[in-house]
Amino acid sequence: MPGAARPLGIANPAAKKRRHILYVDAYDSFSNSIVGLLEQSLGATVTTVRIDDTTAYENFTTILKAFDAVVVGPGPGHPANPNDVGLINQLWSLGSDDLLPVFGICLGFQSLCLAHGASIQRLRQARHGIISTISHNRTDIFRNITNLRATQYHSLCAVLGDHSSNSAQLQWQTNDQCPEIQPLAWDIEDETNGSILMAARHTGKPFWGVQFHPESICTSEEGIELLQRWWVQAEEWLAFRSRVVAHNRTTALNYISSAAITVTARDKIKHTMQDQNRSATLSLAETIQLSTGSHTPTLQWAAHFASCLSPIVLAEALGLDRDDIILLDSQNHSMGRFSMLGVVVPGETVKITYRSWDRTLRYGNGSGNEQVVQLRSIDQTWPIFQEVLDLHDPKKQRQYRGFNSTDEDFPYESPFWGGLMGYISYEAGLETIGVEPHESVAESSIPDINFAFIPRSVVIDHATGKTYIQSLLPNDSAWIAHVGQTLKNLTRERELVSESRTARGGIEVSRELREGLEMEKRLSLSQIRTPEEQNYRNKVLRCQDSLAAGDSYELCLTDETLIEVPSIDARGLNAWALYKKLRHTNPAPYGAYLQLSNATVVGTSPERFLKWDREGNCQFRPIKGTVKKSAMMTREAAHEILNSSKEQAENLMIVDLIRHDLSGVIGAERCSVTKLMSVEEYEHVYQLVSVIEGQLPKSNRDEGPTGLDVLKASLPPGSMTGAPKKRSCEILRDIEQRPRGIYSGVLGYLDVGGAGDFSVVIRTALRDASTPEGSTRMARDVDTSGDSTPHSNFEYTPSNTSPRYPSPSASVREVDFVSHESTETWRIGAGGAVTIQSTDEGEFLEMETKVMTALTVFQSK
Ligand SMILES: C=C(O[C@@H]1C=C(C(=O)O)C=C[C@H]1O)C(=O)O
Ligand SMILES: NC(=O)CC[C@H](N)C(=O)O
Numbered sequence: 001m002p003g004a005a006r007p008l009g010i011a012n013p014a015a016k017k018r019r020h021i022l023y024v025d026a027y028d029s030f031s032n033s034i035v036g037l038l039e040q041s042l043g044a045t046v047t048t049v050r051i052d053d054t055t056a057y058e059n060f061t062t063i064l065k066a067f068d069a070v071v072v073g074p075g076p077g078h079p080a081n082p083n084d085v086g087l088i089n090q091l092w093s094l095g096s097d098d099l100l101p102v103f104g105i106c107l108g109f110q111s112l113c114l115a116h117g118a119s120i121q122r123l124r125q126a127r128h129g130i131i132s133t134i135s136h137n138r139t140d141i142f143r144n145i146t147n148l149r150a151t152q153y154h155s156l157c158a159v160l161g162d163h164s165s166n167s168a169q170l171q172w173q174t175n176d177q178c179p180e181i182q183p184l185a186w187d188i189e190d191e192t193n194g195s196i197l198m199a200a201r202h203t204g205k206p207f208w209g210v211q212f213h214p215e216s217i218c219t220s221e222e223g224i225e226l227l228q229r230w231w232v233q234a235e236e237w238l239a240f241r242s243r244v245v246a247h248n249r250t251t252a253l254n255y256i257s258s259a260a261i262t263v264t265a266r267d268k269i270k271h272t273m274q275d276q277n278r279s280a281t282l283s284l285a286e287t288i289q290l291s292t293g294s295h296t297p298t299l300q301w302a303a304h305f306a307s308c309l310s311p312i313v314l315a316e317a318l319g320l321d322r323d324d325i326i327l328l329d330s331q332n333h334s335m336g337r338f339s340m341l342g343v344v345v346p347g348e349t350v351k352i353t354y355r356s357w358d359r360t361l362r363y364g365n366g367s368g369n370e371q372v373v374q375l376r377s378i379d380q381t382w383p384i385f386q387e388v389l390d391l392h393d394p395k396k397q398r399q400y401r402g403f404n405s406t407d408e409d410f411p412y413e414s415p416f417w418g419g420l421m422g423y424i425s426y427e428a429g430l431e432t433i434g435v436e437p438h439e440s441v442a443e444s445s446i447p448d449i450n451f452a453f454i455p456r457s458v459v460i461d462h463a464t465g466k467t468y469i470q471s472l473l474p475n476d477s478a479w480i481a482h483v484g485q486t487l488k489n490l491t492r493e494r495e496l497v498s499e500s501r502t503a504r505g506g507i508e509v510s511r512e513l514r515e516g517l518e519m520e521k522r523l524s525l526s527q528i529r530t531p532e533e534q535n536y537r538n539k540v541l542r543c544q545d546s547l548a549a550g551d552s553y554e555l556c557l558t559d560e561t562l563i564e565v566p567s568i569d570a571r572g573l574n575a576w577a578l579y580k581k582l583r584h585t586n587p588a589p590y591g592a593y594l595q596l597s598n599a600t601v602v603g604t605s606p607e608r609f610l611k612w613d614r615e616g617n618c619q620f621r622p623i624k625g626t627v628k629k630s631a632m633m634t635r636e637a638a639h640e641i642l643n644s645s646k647e648q649a650e651n652l653m654i655v656d657l658i659r660h661d662l663s664g665v666i667g668a669e670r671c672s673v674t675k676l677m678s679v680e681e682y683e684h685v686y687q688l689v690s691v692i693e694g695q696l697p698k699s700n701r702d703e704g705p706t707g708l709d710v711l712k713a714s715l716p717p718g719s720m721t722g723a724p725k726k727r728s729c730e731i732l733r734d735i736e737q738r739p740r741g742i743y744s745g746v747l748g749y750l751d752v753g754g755a756g757d758f759s760v761v762i763r764t765a766l767r768d769a770s771t772p773e774g775s776t777r778m779a780r781d782v783d784t785s786g787d788s789t790p791h792s793n794f795e796y797t798p799s800n801t802s803p804r805y806p807s808p809s810a811s812v813r814e815v816d817f818v819s820h821e822s823t824e825t826w827r828i829g830a831g832g833a834v835t836i837q838s839t840d841e842g843e844f845l846e847m848e849t850k851v852m853t854a855l856t857v858f859q860s861k
Pocket of ligand 1: 623626832
């Protein structure tokens with residue numbers, strides 16, 4: 001495996017005048033990395049146009065006059081399908097006067113070959129995320145290239161007449177069927193598929209193409225040289241034809257829709273606000289300021305040392321559990337450092353929700369004055385959130401008022417001073433990429449964005465033992481002192497009795513026992529409906545059909561387990577007690593307890609989606625590759641499995657996808673892969689994890705992109721979609737036939753000081769509507785599509801015989817899944833990445849393993 005971060009060579013860009021390249025994007029999830037590679041290695045300015053841009057389609061030859069060359073990118077689908085290639089086809093029939101150098105990558109390459117007589121065939125086995133040596137005869141763009149290893153992402157291949165796949169002898173000449181296409185490179189390492197054409201050029205026109213992906217993190221450095229060799233040839237052709245770009249570039253550029261241009265115009269990202277948004281922002285800011293009682297942001301804080309402090313113990317000691325807390329709990333896990341308590345004050349804390357389905361933004365403090373704003377799209381929410389954060393940034397306020405802020409003024413080590421805490425659903429993510437959600441999302445009462453503005457918080461740094469008590473409210477020293485005193489009391493009690501849990505006196509212990517017993521009683525009556533095996537396996541096969549057809553490279557298929565919990569004495573399940581049980585049975589670095597605006601989240605995610613600090617350092621930590629722990633599965637055995645080509649391919653695709661997402665905002669030159677496919681151990685599973693990092697430009701935060709810009713450009717999380725993201729999400733929606741909701745979304749915080757941290761919502765139990773103790777709700781209608789069965793067939797479930805786990809022989813129909821008159825529904829989503837190398841059985845088992853990490857908590861003791 002080549003090294004992780006790699007510097008890019010620059011082809012002496014200063015030597016010649018700056019060239020302009022048009023990049024044609026076929027909605028691939030690697031495009032921004034290709035654009036970055038072109039900019040850096042060729043020193044060119046790149047403008048992006050999408051294949052389905054209708055104005056560009058009608059004015060394509062005029063647009064081309066403003067460019068020196070075109071690069072046609074990869075993408076989902078088939079080059080013979082006009083919808084998959086859009087305006088690409090126009091390139092191959094340009095008249096002599098309009099000709100210009102073109103370089104096709106993957107789909108672009110296949111389209112070039114198809115247009116000149118090749119047939120496009122399906123590979124016997126698709127090659128997604130596979131790295132192989134490229135064989136060539138060192139001519140043309142391969143001159144001086146010695147040892148090129150390159151990543152492939154394709155299901156289809158171009159076949160040039162007789163020298164079809166499987167030919168023993170590699171061909172370097174044109175043939176009768178494709179007299180204008182000269183082969184330049186082959187992959188001869190694949191026994192299943194035989195030799196596959198990897199590169200070619202047109203004999204008379206300045207067209208070249210490669211089947212592999214030069215931009216992949218696992219393509220060797222020579223991929224860059226290859227592009228530079230192409231550029232040399234392109235320059236020679238331009239000089240030979242004395243071709244110059246049109247003087248009036250602006251007219252040509254006006255034909256390109258701005259949506260695609262923003263892919264590269266990151267420097268221009270600003271928080272421009274429409275009038276309507278501006279007023280929504282102002283009144284939201286006013287509402288928050290009213291609730292906090294201050295128009296001048298302040299941050300009051302105190303730090304205490306309290307080693308080994310559990311946020312649970314602290315929350316309970318403060319009387320903060322249940323409805324009035326959001327807990328982001330790293331559970332002192334080796335991979336986590338901070339735990340945070342966000343205090344929600346009923347009737348005071350401002351809650352902000354957005355629903356993608358009807359595009360409504362709502363906010364209010366729950367005291368009957370909720371405001372509803374109709375937005376045009378989710379795009380309008382981000383500037384509102386950013387503005388709310390900026391208005392409360394205490395650092396900014398000091399600067400406005402001419403203070404010199406010093407490091408001591410603020411607790412910089414605490415990543416959250418106050419701000420927005422909550423989640424963004426998967427469907428909200430779909431809206432950001434223009435994918436329609438599944439229609440049944442209309443029935444959901446769950447907001448797609450669900451934040452609370454948190455002015456009071458406690459942050460525990462498990463690494464240093466320091467605990468920060470912070471308030472954005474003016475004159476809040478009494479609260480800070482109260483929390484400080486509670487902390488001191490806890491520490492003193494612990495010194496007296498080493499076991500902290502028993503140290504908090506009889507009242508708490510008996511309460512805990514009572515709550516636990518009550519919860520267990522209720523759980524013993526709950527009913528569980530897990531995905532039906534054959535049905536899930538069929539869905540895996542359907543995913544693989546799409547992969548084989550070239551419509552996706554990887555699909556993260558998921559399904560949902562439903563748990564119906566009856567109410568007893570008209571009381572709902574105690575979610576806090578459930579969370580305490582879950583953090584014990586499945587400790588993970590992204591524990592979360594949240595009960596906010598109709599949603600309850602009880603989760604133990606192992607996966608960070610995106611974190612950024614106040615210095616602008618961004619980090620993604622995608623997980624892809626899962627092995628279940630067992631007595632037989634030693635660390636060594638897990639390493640071996642996770643080092644297999646299947647697991648590595650799965651991970652690589654997501655690494656490349658996330659590099660693209662991040663590059664689109666901060667530029668490819670600022671992104672690096674700092675950890676590639678390392679094995680991490682969790683309570684029930686081993687996971688393959690990579691780390692992608694980048695630095696926001698250090699420009700004024702008002703002008704340049706912020707962490708929130710990176711967040712919104714990267715939704716939904718790539719590890720939960722597959723690649724390419726947009727097409728994969730459409731396929732998954734059609735196969736899964738349900739909205740995912742909070743599962744597969746992201747959960748975390750946006751800090752007023754400029755930081756943020758979000759996990760991927762997995763291994764998490766979710767309740768549809770808030771069911772505070774003392775209230776009940778009717779059961780939701782249970783899905784009767786036959787997609788799931790009301791029993792568990794998990795082999796290792798110890799309570800297989802309990803009423804909640806009827807034996808598979810009682811293979812009951814949905815009628816047996818009785819809805820109690822008064823029950824609440826919990827959901828646990830789970831799934832895994834399906835690749836062409838997956839087996840349907842293996843994928844089912846993987847989904848089962850993942851669902852069990854959270855489902856065991858519903859087993860009564
Ligand atoms: C889909 C889930 O997990 C995702 C899929 C993984 C995989 O395919 O290996 C690993 C972590 C998550 O990104 C889940 O836990 O439900
Ligand atoms: N990466 C790509 O461009 C893929 C092209 C085509 N959809 C295939 O699968 O072969």
